[in-house]
Amino acid sequence: MASNVLCALCGLIIATIVNGQRSLCNSKEFWSSDIDQCVSCSTCKQYPKTPSCNTCTFTEERSDGWRLAAISSFSVLAVVLVAAGLIIGVMLHRRTANNRPLREPIEETTGPLYQA
Known part of the structure; x- marks a missing residue:
């Protein structure tokens, strides 16, 4: 009986040492x-x-390449849309600026040929 207790105690000590090293x-x-x-x-x-x-335990390393590509493509798309909007706005402004009627009448001056 004493030998069983001694063996159990030795096994417990060895298990504690091994678990201590593992920790x-x-x-x-x-x-x-x-x-x-x-x-x-x-x-x-x-x-x-x-x-x-x-x-x-392994965690899969996720590739964030698609996120970088998405951000880049949306940024380029935004720049293209803003540039296109500005170009269209400038073109429309030029077209309508040439067709505006005069707001004030042209003052007619009398010269040597037209005496009042």
Whole structure:
């Protein structure tokens, strides 16, 4: 009976030491019992059959290239629309400026040929 308690106590001590070493690893690492140290989870991407890789959680790196393309294309579209609006406005202003009637009558002056 005493030997069972002693074995259980030794197992508990060993488990505590191993868990203590595992807790030293940060979230992007896992404990490798083969080399007794923390190993980066990036090795699991290169070597997926590495033991204890199942403890690593991978977040998919999303590509933001489409966002950059969308922002760029909308910016170019906005510049084109504003430029087109300005050009059309200037053209309409010129067209209507030439056809405006005079607001004040032209003063007729008498010259040497037309005496009053």
